[in-house]
Amino acid sequence: MTEPVLTGPVATGPALTDAPRDLAGSCLCGAVRYAVADAFAYAMNCHCAQCRRATGAAFKPFAGIARDRLRVTVGEDDLMSYRAGAPAHDAAHDGAGGEASDVARAAHDARCRRCGSLLWSVVRDGAFVHVTLGTLTDAPSIRPGCHIFTGSKAPWFTITDDLPQYAEFPE
Ligand SMILES: [Zn+2]
Numbered sequence: 001m002t003e004p005v006l007t008g009p010v011a012t013g014p015a016l017t018d019a020p021r022d023l024a025g026s027c028l029c030g031a032v033r034y035a036v037a038d039a040f041a042y043a044m045n046c047h048c049a050q051c052r053r054a055t056g057a058a059f060k061p062f063a064g065i066a067r068d069r070l071r072v073t074v075g076e077d078d079l080m081s082y083r084a085g086a087p088a089h090d091a092a093h094d095g096a097g098g099e100a101s102d103v104a105r106a107a108h109d110a111r112c113r114r115c116g117s118l119l120w121s122v123v124r125d126g127a128f129v130h131v132t133l134g135t136l137t138d139a140p141s142i143r144p145g146c147h148i149f150t151g152s153k154a155p156w157f158t159i160t161d162d163l164p165q166y167a168e169f170p171e
């Protein structure tokens with residue numbers, strides 16, 4: 001078995017063989033493309049009303065990672081920033097001492113301005129992004145580990161898997 005040859009700039013830190021690969025992602029029309037390290041810290045399915053409206057779906061599968069692990073590879077000028085205030089799960093994720101208003105100030109959704117795809121949300125005072133798993137072209141190593149905000153989920157949708165469910169955010 002031969003190791004793949006890595007090309008391009010390599011970040012300092014972990015040994016080469018430990019460096020996660022990049023995952024490609026794209027909006028619906030392809031105007032915006034991004035690359036994100038396959039090193040998400042967590043992944044969840046959020047059923048809150050804001051995520052339902054943002055996606056038009058029963059819930060939003062997303063994964064969190066430090067903001068600097070994601071970069072736009074094509075179409076930076078086609079990115080649209082939408083600030084609606086932080087969804088409750090993002091505020092909860094800010095940790096102890098984080099005021100929701102502080103999070104809301106920095107939080108925003110990044111969409112393609114041409115097709116409107118929700119690509120990621122900037123959260124946790126700008127330190128993290130919540131990438132919408134549906135816009136990944138490559139399959140991430142991580143899988144959503146739980147359902148959150150099931151207390152306000154759509155009544156017409158039934159969760160049929162065995163993942164843990166939290167009425168709001170897991171403690
Ligand atoms: Zn697009």
Ligand SMILES: [Zn+2]
Pocket residue numbers: 046047048049050051052060087088089149
């Ligand atoms: Zn949500």
